Amino acid sequence: MNFAASLDFKPKLVSTLKNYSFxxxxxxxxxxxxxxxxxxxxxxxxxxxxxxxxxxxxxxxxxxxxxxxxxxxxxxxxxxxxxxxxxxxxxxxxxxxxxxxxxxxxxxxxxxxxxxxxxxxxxxxxxxxxxxxxxxxxIALTIFSTQINDFFGLGLKNVPSEFIPKWGMYLSNFGNVDWITLGVGLAALAIIIVTPKISRRLPGALIAIILVTLVVSLVPGLHVETIGDRFGSLSTDIPEPHGFELxxxxxxxxxxxxxxxxxxxxxxxxxxxxxxxxxxxxxxxxxxxxxxxxxxxxxxxxxxxxxxxxxxxxxxxxxxxxxxxxxxxxxxxxxxxxxxxxxxxLINLIPMACLAAVLIVVSYxxxxxxxxxxxxxxxxxxxxxxxxxxxxxxxxxxxxxxxxxxxxxxxxxLRRVMENTEIKVYSEQLDIAEGSETTHHEMLNVNPGVEVYEIDGPFFFGVATKFDELMRTTIGEKPKVRIIRMRKVPFIDSTGIHNLEVLIKSSHDENIQVVLSGVRENVRAALVNAGVNTLLGDDHICDHITKAVEMANRLAPASATAAAAATV
Structure with missing residues (x-):
């Protein structure tokens, strides 16, 4: 296998630069x-x-x-x-x-x-x-919850990370609201909301941060917690790469x-x-x-x-x-x-309440x-x-x-696939055009003792179980031949193959022949890889329903048909 050819890695930067212009x-x-x-x-x-x-x-x-x-x-x-x-x-x-x-x-x-x-x-x-x-x-509600402390200036330390205990702490401390901090947060929130109404091109969050930071920095006696207060002076050094223990x-x-x-x-x-x-x-x-x-x-x-x-x-x-x-x-x-x-x-001067307002808008x-x-x-x-x-x-x-x-x-x-996957049972006569777009209808006569089961949809583990239950609950005289029509089966998984193997073995134990019909190439390849063709016989895997019915009619005892006719 050519791994390089199978790798779907084609960065858009490479393709766009080929015809790039000023x-x-x-x-x-x-x-x-x-x-x-x-x-x-x-x-x-x-x-x-x-x-x-x-x-x-x-x-x-x-x-x-x-x-x-x-x-x-x-x-x-x-x-x-x-x-x-x-x-x-x-x-x-x-x-x-x-x-x-x-x-x-x-x-x-x-x-x-x-x-x-x-x-x-x-x-x-x-x-x-x-x-x-x-x-x-x-996530939005959780982000909103994390900003209450800074937006209202509650000054809480070690706030629980869990949602319910966190709100319990908030509600018990709402009497400690810092009204100056709340005012700063509300001002920032108002600017962020109003700015897009003036022009959608204006970055509301940035304008709010600049204006509110200027006011807080220039007005004497107006102090609220800032980034610098919480984190200290921020470094401008480019971080060096570092490793970590694995x-x-x-x-x-x-x-x-x-x-x-x-x-x-x-x-x-x-x-x-x-x-x-x-x-x-x-x-x-x-x-x-x-x-x-x-x-x-x-x-x-x-x-x-x-x-x-x-x-x-x-x-x-x-x-x-x-x-x-x-x-x-x-x-x-x-x-x-x-x-x-x-x-x-300059970033050290930004109020924490202003950033809380930015995140409240993000959460909304x-x-x-x-x-x-x-x-x-x-x-x-x-x-x-x-x-x-x-x-x-x-x-x-x-x-x-x-x-x-x-x-x-x-x-x-799985539920929707199973709801849309049908398993139909036919006997005596079969219209080969049923369920297809062709307008040419041809009826095939199916001998007594032959039953046709058609699977319409992928034969994966859920459908395989559904099919197995249908086979077990079928009431009446057991057939001599079972045709499993698979023209509408786009793929089969390991559970489907296993259930099919179990069906074939149990059918053989009861002297019932199994014939597969309309098997697609990819499904046939999966069956061959699993050895189902050896268990069943290559001639019992047919590519069309007409061949499968002909074989089934030959396998169904003719004496049973004759005896039924003589009785009548």
């Missing part, structure tokens, strides 16, 4: 500068909310954003830290420390690369929408968290890319995008960064400001790097309450899946929600 560069330059400015407050806020310093948030946006644009499969994707990771990152740091987060992020990157190598990019997109909405809304014990403990980061990152980045494709008319290479995201998450931990994924808001900002190639994403990372080198002392935009309201008009199964995923995310944690969500996705898929 006009495209001007558009990408403007878009990159705007996105870099928009990304600044978000990177700082997401870093702080995740339990790390603002510097870590910026480093993640710089390195991760650069790699996503350089190696990804989407022309306009902007990568960096996002709100979706706040909950999982905060919990990992609380339980395993910063080194545990680095190991989990590295492992998540390897998982993402593996998903891309094995061409699973398109599969990720088929996770049911209610599940995605459920845990996105759950052991099987650490890997085993962090594997569930790494899996959660990888799946969440894959879903969010591909969702962002899909939205971008719909606006720009381009087509994302999902497998390349996953590999690019994986590479970013492999490299970022060595510089102390947090998980990276595609960011929908920043990607859409890139598009609306004219960005059309990955060069805009590279420019955005360079702009952030320049800010990191020269403007970090993530909540998707309009989508939730629309889903509540859907079937009850969709509603129950959404509610369950939401509650698991909020009350327990995102790891459990992702795992249960994926399990629910599989169960829903």
């Amino acid at each position: 006009d495209k560069f001007k558009n990408d330059l403007v878009a990159g500068i705007v996105v870099g400015i928009v990304a600044l407050p978000l990177a700082i806020a997401f870093g702080i909310a995740s339990g790390v310093s603002p510097t870590v948030g910026l480093i993640t946006a710089i390195i991760g954003g650069f790699i996503v644009s350089a190696a990804g499969g989407c022309t306009v994707q902007i990568g960096g830290p996002t709100g979706a990771f706040i909950v999982i990152v905060y919990n990992i740091i609380a339980n395993f420390g910063l080194e545990g987060l680095a190991v989990a992020t590295l492992m998540a990157g390897l998982i993402l690369v593996a998903l891309g190598i094995f061409r699973l990019g398109t599969v990720i997109k088929f996770i049911p929408y209610p599940i995605v909405v459920g845990f996105t809304a759950g 052991s099987m014990a650490t890997i085993n403990r962090l594997l569930p968290s790494a899996f959660t980061i990888a799946i969440l990152g894959a879903i969010e980045s591909l969702l962002s890319a899909t939205v971008a494709d719909g606006v720009t008319g381009t087509r994302t290479n999902s497998n390349t995008e996953l590999i690019g995201q994986g590479m970013a998450n492999i490299i970022v931990p060595f510089f102390g960064g947090i998980p990276v994924t595609g960011a929908i808001a920043r990607t859409m900002t890139n598009i609306t400001n004219g960005g059309r190639t990955p060069v805009a994403g590279l420019v955005h990372a360079i702009v952030l790097f320049m800010i990191f080198l020269f403007l970090m002392p 935009n993530m909540s998707g309450w309009r989508t939730i309201r629309a889903i509540f008009h859907n079937p009850k199964s969709d509603i129950s899946v959404l509610v369950l995923t939401f509650l698991l995310t909020v009350i327990f944690d995102l790891t459990i929600a992702i795992e249960m969500g994926l399990l629910l996705a599989v169960i829903l898929f």
Whole structure:
């Protein structure tokens, strides 16, 4: 097998640079500068909310954003830290420390690369929408909950990470609200909400941070907690790469968290890319995008960064400001790097209440309450899946929600496939055109003692069990020959093959012959590899129903037919 040929890794940067022009560069330059400015407050806020310093948030946006644009499969994707990771990152740091987060992020990157190598990019997109909405809304509520302390100036220390105990502490301490801090937060919130009404191109979060920081810094006697108060003077030194200890014990403990980061990152980045494709008319290479995201998450931990994924808001900002190639994403990372080198002392002055207002708006935009309201008009199964995923995310944690969500996705898929898979039984006469688009109908006479079972759908473990139950519960005289018509079976799995083998053996024990009809080439190859042809006989695997019926009529005892005629 040629591995290089099978690897679906074609970065969009390479293909777009072949026909690149100065006009495209001007558009990408403007878009990159705007996105870099928009990304600044978000990177700082997401870093702080995740339990790390603002510097870590910026480093993640710089390195991760650069790699996503350089190696990804989407022309306009902007990568960096996002709100979706706040909950999982905060919990990992609380339980395993910063080194545990680095190991989990590295492992998540390897998982993402593996998903891309094995061409699973398109599969990720088929996770049911209610599940995605459920845990996105759950994340939004959790992010909102983490900002109450800073927004109201409660001054609480060691706030529980669990949702219910956290709100219990909040409610018992609401008498300690700092009204100046609350006023600063409300002012920032108002600016963020009003700015888009003036112009959608204006970065509301950045304007709020600049204006509120200026007022707090210049008005005498107006003091609220700032980034500098909490984190001290932020370093402008470029972090050097560093390693961390890996052991099987650490890997085993962090594997569930790494899996959660990888799946969440894959879903969010591909969702962002899909939205971008719909606006720009381009087509994302999902497998390349996953590999690019994986590479970013492999490299970022060595510089102390947090998980990276595609960011929908920043990607859409890139598009609306004219960005059309990955060069805009590279420019955005360079702009952030320049800010990191020269403007970090000013970041110390930003009030924590202002960042809390930024994240409250982020959580509101993530909540998707309009989508939730629309889903509540859907079937009850969709509603129950959404509610369950939401509650698991909020009350327990995102790891459990992702795992249960994926399990629910599989169960829903199997249920729908089984509901749409039919098994029909025929005897005496069979119309070979039934169930097809042809208008030419031909009736085949089936001898007494011959029964035809048609499977309409994939013969996997769920359907195999359904077919086995049908065979066991069939009432009446046992046939002499069983024809299993498989023209509409696109694939068969190991359980289907096993059940078929059991059926053939039990039928032979009862002196019942089995003939397979309409077997497709890929299904026949699977049966041959499993040795079913040896058990059954090559001549008993037919490519058309007419051949199968002819054989079955020969195998059914003619004396039985004659005896029946003589009796009449």
